[in-house]
Every structure is written in structure tokens, then in C-alpha cells.
Amino acid sequence: MLVKDVMKSPVLTIGPEATLEEAFNFLLEKGIRHLPVVEEGRLVGIITDRDIRLATSALNPKGPCPGCTPVREVMTRGVVTADPLDPVEEAARVMRERKIGCLPVLEEGLLLGIVTGIDLLDALLKLTGVTEPSGRLEVRLPDRPGELARLTGFLAGRGVNIHSLLSYPEGEEAVRAVVRVNTLETHPLAEALRREGEGFEVLWPPRKPW
Template identity: 90%
Template sequence: MLVKDVMKSPVLTVGPETTLEDAYRFLLEKGIRHLPVVEGERLVGIITDRDIRLATSHLNPQGPCPTCAPVAEVMTRGVVTAHPLDPVEEAARLMRERKIGCLPVLEDGRLVGIVTGIDLLDALLRLTGVTEPSGRLEVRLPDRPGELARLTGFLAGRGVNIHSLLSYPEEEEAVRAVVRVKTMETHLLAEALRREGFQVLWPPKKPW
């Protein structure tokens, strides 16, 4: 799954001359938290509802109009961006490392979309297959060639369709596989896997 598959487009934007008051009202009206700031077709910054609240709380309340300041005065410059063809996991890693809540998406220097943390959560739900009626299996496998194929081969032999399969390495040379399957009879399937020597973590073994 790529950024272009989950990003929002077209993007709601403001110009650098927009006042903080108008930008905040726009955020509230549209139910969003991030506003890219563009000048012509060029992305020059980004501002969030939190930026505006912090900025106005530090402005002199005795001033002529604290919220009349332009967003250019408080926006974040040097914006971290993504490309439409970036994998969603790379976008998630970048947002986590930089501790930011969104990534404007640029293609040939042009703003074509925006991806937020909520968009990435939606992508995770789709990747795991949890949005479809399915059962869940979690199996610990030895970290060696052929083990994942052995698991999928076993499921195929049982006529079980796989909705999604995610795996990640663990310590002690093991891999954990999380499988969404097109059956709700996961307890029966888990017992059959255990009889074949698989270490099934979920669903847990019944006490009877």
C-alpha cells in the first residue's frame, strides 16, 4: 500500500497572509487539524490548531488584534513531506521519528495530497484485514527459510483463504506471524496447527 492510496486529495490550504483567526475558524469548520500554507503552487509552511492556540496565548492581549497576525508569523517552515509512491510504512516511520501528525504529499514540487495519523491507522486496518469478516491466528515460527510457506501451505491444504498476513521478527531467532483467515472457526484451526507442531499464540488453547 502506497501513500497515494490513503492520502486526502484535494488538499485544503491557506495563504501565508491568512490571519490566525480566519485559519482557526477554517480548521473548525472543516473538522481538520492541519493546514498546509501555499504561496502560488509552492508549499511554504504548515500550521495546526495547536500552533494557533499556542501563538495566540503568547500574544499581547492588550494589542490591537492578537488573532489578526498572519499565519506566516507562526507556521512551521521546512516542512517534512512525502511522495505519492512512498510506502505507507515509510510514511508512518517518518512521522514517528519526527513526532509530527501529518505529511503533505508533493509530486514534482506540487502539493497533491496530505496524509495524517488517522489515515495511517485506516491503512493499518486495511492491511490487517480486520475490516472484513475474518478470524485471527497468531503463530510463532522459527526464523528460517520455508517456515512461512509451511504455514500458508497448511492453511491452503485445509481450504482456508487468507485475508492478510503480517510478520515481524522476535528475539531468539523467531518470527511472529499474524494471519487473518476467512473462517470464524479459529479454535479448531488452531488445534489442528498445534497437532502439526506449530506454536500457536492466538487463539489460546482451551482448558478442556
């Protein structure tokens, strides 16, 4: 799944000369939190509802109108961006490392879209198959060639279709595989997996107490 598959487009933007009050009201009206700042077709910054609250609270309430401050004085410059062909996991990594809530999406300098943390959560739900009726299996496998194939072969041999499969390393010697399958009857499958050959270490569903 790529950024272009989950980004919001077209993008709502604002100009750098707009006031903080105008920007805040626009964010409230549209129900969004991040607003790219565009000047003459170029992305020059980004401003969030949090930026506006912090900026207005820091200004002297007895001084000039806090909400009349131009966006350009508060916006974040040097915006971190994504490419529409970036994998969603790369976008998630960048957002996590930079501790930011969104990535404007640029192609050849043009603003095509924006991807937020909520968009990435939606992508995760799709990738895991949880949005479709399915059952869940979680299995710990030795980290060696052929183990994942052994698991998928076992399921295929029982006519079970895999909706999604995610795996990740656990320490240096094991891999966890989280599998979504086209049946809700996962307890019989789990017991069969535990009995098969040397047995699979099934973490979910747990053994029934009876």
C-alpha cells in the same frame, strides 16, 4: 499500499497572509487539524490547530489582536513531505521519527494531497484485513527459511483462504506471524496447528480451558 492510495486529495490550504483567527475558524469549519500554507502555488509552510492555540496564548492579551497575527509568523517552515509513491510504512516511520501528525504529498513540487495519522491507521486496518469478516491466528515461528511457507501450506491444505498476513521479528531467533483467514472458527484450526508434525506455537487463539 502506497501513500497515493490513502492520502486526502484535493488539499485544503491557506495563504501566509491569512490571520490566525481566519485559519482557526477554517480548521473548525472543515473539521481538520492540519493546514498547508501555499503561496503562488508553492508549499511554504504548515500550521495546525495546536500551533494557533499556543501562539495566541503566548501573545499579550492586552496588546494588539492576537488573532490578527499573520499565519506566516507562526507556521512551520521546511515542511517534511512525502511522495505519492512512498510506501505507507515509510510514511509512518517518518511521522513517528519526526513526531509530526501529517505529511503533505508533493509530486514535482506540486501539492497533490496530505496524509495524516488517521489515514495511516485506516491503512493499517486494511492491511490487516480486520475491516472484513475474518478470523485471527497468531503464530510464533522459528526464524529460518521455509517456516512461513509451512504455515501457509498447512492452511491451504485445509481449504483456508488467507485474507492478510503480517510478520515481524521477535528477538533474533523467532518471527511472529499474524494471519487473517476466511473463517471465524479459528479454535479448531489452532488445535490442528498445535498437533501438526512438530507443532506450531500458536499464541492466538489460546487453548480452551476444557
